[in-house]
Each structure stands twice: as structure tokens, then as C-alpha cells.
Amino acid sequence: AQKITQTQPGMFVQEKEAVTLDCTYDTSDPSYGLFWYKQPSSGEMIFLIYQGSYDQQNATEGRYSLNFQKARKSANLVISASQLGDSAMYFCAMREGQDDMRFGAGTRLTVKP
Amino acid sequence: EPEVTQTPSHQVTQMGQEVILRCVPISNHLYFYWYRQILGQKVEFLVSFYNNEISEKSEIFDDQFSVERPDGSNFTLKIRSTKLEDSAMYFCASSEGDPNKETQYFGPGTRLLVL
Numbered sequence: 079a080q081k082i083t084q085t086q087p088g089m090f091v092q093e094k095e096a097v098t099l100d101c102t103y104d105t106s107d108p109s110y111g112l113f114w115y116k117q118p119s120s121g122e123m124i125f126l127i128y129q130g131s132y133d134q135q136n137a138t139e140g141r142y143s144l145n146f147q148k149a150r151k152s153a154n155l156v157i158s159a160s161q162l163g164d165s166a167m168y169f170c171a172m173r174e175g176q177d178d179m180r181f182g183a184g185t186r187l188t189v190k191p
Numbered sequence: 192e193p194e195v196t197q198t199p200s201h202q203v204t205q206m207g208q209e210v211i212l213r214c215v216p217i218s219n220h221l222y223f224y225w226y227r228q229i230l231g232q233k234v235e236f237l238v239s240f241y242n243n244e245i246s247e248k249s250e251i252f253d254d255q256f257s258v259e260r261p262d263g264s265n266f267t268l269k270i271r272s273t274k275l276e277d278s279a280m281y282f283c284a285s286s287e288g289d290p291n292k293e294t295q296y297f298g299p300g301t302r303l304l305v306l
Contacts (some may be wrong), residue, residue, distance in 0.1 A: 123297035
């Protein structure tokens with residue numbers, strides 16, 4: 079069964095606008111972590127933001143924020159004030175307890191000037 | 192800022208040859224991981240390593256694969272007899288091991304091409 083679902087294979091956003099990348103997950107473990115990574119065309123994986131299942135507040139890191147809706151099992155990434163350098167693949171991932179991390183299929187974001 | 196490093200950045204090998212991919216995790220991290228990403232596909236977990244032994248491995252990580260921490264800094268992935276389908280980007284990652292916040296930091300990857 080798919081643990082992490084990213085329903086948007088591709089997204090476009092105008093420079094300086096905000097964009098939301100969707101991620102839903104499936105788990106019965108009460109303890110889990112949610113992660114977003116950015117993969118530019120050069121291939122490396124860059125950690126962006128983390129949300130723990132017990133965290134009371136939504137995580138924020140600069141222009142990145144995570145819209146964590148636990149009951150809906152969603153962990154959408156919001157990028158504010160998009161920049162051309164934000165164009166990349168974005169992967170949502172989840173780690174349940176001590177298990178291995180599972181990645182979604184990714185969303186390719188293109189920022190238009 | 193400390194980072195995970197990987198060598199080589201690119202490796203081309205003949206089918207059936209052995210390859211060793213090298214990683215230097217962040218120095219105070221305790222957990223180490225290998226992932227692979229076949230071109231155009233999602234990142235897949237291979238193995239995790241803690242306290243000098245494998246803690247988890249996926250079904251991909253068969254007998255052709257092995258990992259080792261030969262000294263205090265390096266973490267290696269060996270593929271004994273490469274197959275065409277082993278062509279992929281291989282990422283090493285490490286984490287501090289804090290159970291409340293196990294953020295994994297990835298290296299830049301090694302792009303392996305098996306001919």
C-alpha cells in the first residue's frame with residue numbers, strides 16, 4: 079500500500095507567488111515524522127523541513143512552512159514568495175517510529191518569471 | 192556547516208563488476224543510510240546502519256549488497272556483481288539519532304551507470 083501520496087506530478091507558480099505542494103500519508107503508528115526534500119536538476123537531495131507527529135505547531139523554516147493536518151493525514155508544503163531557484167522536484171517523506179523512510183513520487187515545481 | 196560527502200560523483204562500470212560507493216557522514220551522527228533513485232523515479236530506501244550493524248534493510252538490499260563502516264568516518268556500499276538495473280543515483284544519508292527529530296541529511300549522490 080502506498081504510504082506517501084503526492085497527487086501533483088507537476089505544478090507551476092508565478093515568481094513571488096505562494097504555492098502549496100500536497101502530501102498525504104497513511105500510518106497507524108502514533109509516532110512518525112514527516113519530511114520535505116528538494117531535488118534540483120543537479121540531483122542532490124536537500125532537506126527543507128520536518129514535522130513530528132506530536133508537534134503542536136506547524137513547522138516553519140524561512141519561506142517554507144508545513145500545513146500539518148493530522149486528522150486528515152496531510153502534510154502540505156507551502157512555499158511563500160517563490161523564486162526561480164525554487165524550480166525543482168519536491169519529495170514528501172515519512173518515517174514511522176524506527177522504520178525506514180518512505181518517499182512519495184515527487185512533484186515537479188516550475189517557477190515562471 | 193557540516194555535510195555528508197560522497198565519492199565518486201559518477202561511476203561507470205561493466206556488468207558483473209564490483210563497485211564500492213563511499214560516504215562520509217556528518218561526524219556526530221549515529222545513524223547511516225543508503226538510498227537509491229532510478230532515473231525519473233522516486234527515492235527508495237536500501238539500508239540503515241547503527242552501532243556497526245544493519246538495523247533495517249529493504250527487499251532491494253539483497254545478497255549482492257553489503258555495507259561497512261571500515262573506520263570512524265567512512266560508510267561504504269558495495270555491490271558485488273553489478274547488473275544493468277543497478278544503474279541509479281545512490282544517496283548516502285545520516286542522522287543524529289534523536290528519536291524525536293531524526294532528520295536525515297543527504298549527500299550529493301553517486302550516479303552509477305552499469306554497461
